[in-house]
Amino acid sequence: MVHYSGQTPDMHREHELNLDMEQENISLPTDREPVLRLTPLPGDVNMHGDIFGGWIMSQVDIAGGITAARRARGRVATVAVNAFVFKHPVLVGDLLSLYAQVVRVGRTSLTVEVEVYAERGVPDTEVYRVTEATLTFVAVGADRRPRPVDPDPR
Numbered sequence: 528m529v530h531y532s533g534q535t536p537d538m539h540r541e542h543e544l545n546l547d548m549e550q551e552n553i554s555l556p557t558d559r560e561p562v563l564r565l566t567p568l569p570g571d572v573n574m575h576g577d578i579f580g581g582w583i584m585s586q587v588d589i590a591g592g593i594t595a596a597r598r599a600r601g602r603v604a605t606v607a608v609n610a611f612v613f614k615h616p617v618l619v620g621d622l623l624s625l626y627a628q629v630v631r632v633g634r635t636s637l638t639v640e641v642e643v644y645a646e647r648g649v650p651d652t653e654v655y656r657v658t659e660a661t662l663t664f665v666a667v668g669a670d671r672r673p674r675p676v677d678p679d680p681r
């Protein structure tokens with residue numbers, strides 16, 4: 528763990544906590560459109576009443592897959608989940624917006640970053656950036672084998 532100069536581990540934890548608090552009640556991105564918008568239902572909760580992480584992972588995989596398939600101009604398969612962070616819990620009734628962008632194109636693979644925002648409450652809506660993930664997809668043909676991605680699709 529990296530400690531800031533002159534700070535004890537406790538001060539560092541407090542600093543991290545403050546950063547987390549700053550992330551709450553932010554705004555949705557205005558420079559791009561979400562790939563998916565949806566709301567979790569009571570059937571999607573875990574034993575504690577919060578939304579099951581696997582449900583969120585499924586939605587992230589779908590949003591990333593749509594984005595990768597657009598860029599690859601065809602079928603893709605998820606080959607790896609490189610990173611996945613649940614920064615805030617998701618609650619029943621949240622309106623989730625999933626934003627995704629291709630950040631790297633290889634010969635046959637594409638790396639996609641997905642961010643999930645939750646809008647909570649009406650009319651006094653709070654916004655949380657609840658999840659961020661990086662996934663790798665592979666462009667595949669009808670035979671399910673890798674196929675090259677056009678490096679310059681224009």
Ligand SMILES: CC(C)(COP(=O)(O)OP(=O)(O)OC[C@H]1O[C@@H](n2cnc3c(N)ncnc32)[C@H](O)[C@@H]1OP(=O)(O)O)[C@@H](O)C(=O)NCCC(=O)NCCS
Binds near residue numbers: 605633636
């Ligand atoms: C995706 C699949 C077709 C790739 O076949 P493969 O023989 O492993 O492919 P390759 O080894 O030639 O690798 C293909 C690309 O994926 C990349 N890749 C493979 N494994 C990777 C990993 N663990 N992480 C990141 N990238 C990976 C390679 O670097 C390569 O990228 P590049 O062509 O841009 O350089 C095959 O692994 C597969 O069918 N997996 C199951 C997919 C699936 O069912 N997903 C849904 C979840 S069950």
